[in-house]
Amino acid sequence: MLITPTGSRYEDTEPDDIVFVDGDGSVPEGQLKPSSEWQFHLAAYHARPDRHALVHTHSLHATVLACAHKPIPAFHYMVGVVGGKDIPCVPYATFGTPELARYVAEGLSERDACLMANHGQIASGTSLSHALELAQEVEVLASQYYKVLVLGAVHVLDDAEMLTIAERLKAYGRNAEQTPKRR
8 A cells, every 4th residue: 555654744745755555564665654554544455455545634523523432423314425324433542553453444344434533534435536535525524413413403314214325325426437337
């Protein structure tokens, strides 16, 4: 996998700074040290070989909910974009540890995004642009959910409706473009 180097500011990172990490976690000599989060990135790729990109952020509202250990339920139908009825929040573990890698892999095993307790969010996709777009959508949903919580009344869509949404989303937008056309 390719990953940003540890301790580098994104705006100062050049293409040659990107670090290659092999499937066993090894890094060829002469490269910068990979992000301290390389273990959970690698674990996520192993858990979801159908996903080819990850975006990990500490976006404001997703992180607020993660620090409160609050998953995002199906308060809005768009929660279905992650591939299920909620956006889970995986348990806390110290950054850069195998334990956090295991939790992230479990959280992404059946979803395309999850929150990480006391940390932030991670989104996966078939491409980097898809993963980034999903991370942005998770942040929007986190912001909306936070505001609904402030009002005190959260009305969650039931599982049957979320299954209907999941089926409809398979043929929506970018997903529809990937569906072979019938002649």
